[in-house]
Amino acid sequence: MSFEGKLALVTGSGRGIGRAIALKLASQGADIIVNFFRHRESAEQTAKDIQALGVKAEVIRANVGDPAKVDEIFDMIGNKFGHLDILISNAASGVGRPVADIDVKAWEWTMDINARALLLCAQRAAKLMEGRGGKIVSISSLGSRFVLPNYTVVGVSKAALEALTRYLAIELAPLNICVNAVAASAVETEALKFYFKEGLVKDSRYVTPVGRMVIPEDVANVVAFLCSEEAFMIRGQTIIVDGGTSVGLFALAGK
Amino acid sequence: MTVEEQIRDIIARITRVDKSIITRQSTFKEIKADSLDVVQALVAVEETFGIEIPDEEAQKFQNFGDFVSYVENRVAQKEKV
Ligand SMILES: NC(=O)c1ccc[n+]([C@@H]2O[C@H](COP(=O)([O-])OP(=O)(O)OC[C@H]3O[C@@H](n4cnc5c(N)ncnc54)[C@H](OP(=O)(O)O)[C@@H]3O)[C@@H](O)[C@H]2O)c1
Numbered sequence: 001m002s003f004e005g006k007l008a009l010v011t012g013s014g015r016g017i018g019r020a021i022a023l024k025l026a027s028q029g030a031d032i033i034v035n036f037f038r039h040r041e042s043a044e045q046t047a048k049d050i051q052a053l054g055v056k057a058e059v060i061r062a063n064v065g066d067p068a069k070v071d072e073i074f075d076m077i078g079n080k081f082g083h084l085d086i087l088i089s090n091a092a093s094g095v096g097r098p099v100a101d102i103d104v105k106a107w108e109w110t111m112d113i114n115a116r117a118l119l120l121c122a123q124r125a126a127k128l129m130e131g132r133g134g135k136i137v138s139i140s141s142l143g144s145r146f147v148l149p150n151y152t153v154v155g156v157s158k159a160a161l162e163a164l165t166r167y168l169a170i171e172l173a174p175l176n177i178c179v180n181a182v183a184a185s186a187v188e189t190e191a192l193k194f195y196f197k198e199g200l201v202k203d204s205r206y207v208t209p210v211g212r213m214v215i216p217e218d219v220a221n222v223v224a225f226l227c228s229e230e231a232f233m234i235r236g237q238t239i240i241v242d243g244g245t246s247v248g249l250f251a252l253a254g255k
Numbered sequence: 256m257t258v259e260e261q262i263r264d265i266i267a268r269i270t271r272v273d274k275s276i277i278t279r280q281s282t283f284k285e286i287k288a289d290s291l292d293v294v295q296a297l298v299a300v301e302e303t304f305g306i307e308i309p310d311e312e313a314q315k316f317q318n319f320g321d322f323v324s325y326v327e328n329r330v331a332q333k334e335k336v
Pocket residue numbers: 011012013014015016017018035036037038039040043062063064065089090091092093113139140141142183184185186187188189190191192
């Protein structure tokens with residue numbers, strides 16, 4: 001696998017899984033656009049770490065939930081590079097609340113950042129991939145199909161993201177753009193600590209048949225594969241990275 | 256409008272509280288601002304004043320007054336440049 005000479009945009013790549021994806025692609029030669037929203041320091045650090053691998057890194061601040069800011073990202077890429085090879089729609093936000101407490105604001109905030117951003121980014125990215133093809137990977141979670149406590153809005157947004165991934169895969173196939181998603185179970189990041197505090201972290205470790213939690217690099221490895229030519233015939237799929245959690249749940253329940 | 260008045264209007268609009276209850280001593284909790292309200296208020300203030308408020312700084316705000324003082328300083332610095 002080599003991404004030498006390729007340009008990748010990874011949304012929300014200052015920290016967590018996005019950072020791991022950015023570093024993975026960079027380690028195989030891709031130049032990276034690091035997008036962040038609230039944490040500039042982390043993003044600058046990620047860019048430095050990418051540059052240390054001998055490739056280019058560009059940092060751009062943008063709330064991907066805001067269409068005007070999404071335009072700013074792609075205007076910058078268009079003006080500076082004139083093309084894009086890889087789009088990773090990773091940024092996500094959300095409000096952890098029970099159904100009764102979900103208001104319109106929380107719903108829209110979450111859907112705009114987690115689901116609509118893929119649509120807007122893919123529309124602009126497809127133009128920059130014209131004539132050269134490209135890869136788009138969105139990052140989802142098991143909450144799209146399984147019920148997690150206080151995860152309703154995010155889970156629904158991820159279901160939308162996965163459905164959109166399928167539609168994009170078909171509509172963008174004639175442009176030689178491969179579109180897929182990667183859905184992870186609980187990954188050891190700050191977001192996880194924020195959402196589920198200690199309880200779920202422990203539970204997850206228990207129900208992962210592999211015997212450890214998923215780490216950001218596990219997700220990044222699969223994303224990199226989906227961005228490679230080896231994955232050419234995989235289209236519109238959501239690849240689950242969960243150490244077997246989702247298929248092993250019932251087997252482990254009896255232990 | 257002063258910086259303080261503008262920020263008070265933004266927060267009142269987002270949290271839907273009467274702006275008269277927001278004093279310099281008010282905490283986000285007292286204004287009934289949840290974490291989403293706080294982020295939205297930060298973004299709206301950033302856009303209004305053309306500044307960037309990193310989360311690392313925002314986390315230090317104990318009350319409305321801290322928020323206002325931070326923005327006042329940033330705006331003053333900007334005007335100097
Ligand atoms: N952690 C898990 O257990 C887990 C499991 C399954 C799937 N996932 C998915 O994996 C992806 C990454 O999650 P993570 O755990 O790495 O999250 P994280 O540690 O909370 O990081 C979130 C990232 O998204 C960025 N971001 C948030 N809102 C944004 C916005 N409006 N515009 C642009 N960037 C924004 C953040 O940037 P700033 O810090 O600069 O704001 C940060 O880089 C998400 O799609 C998440 O749903 C996570």
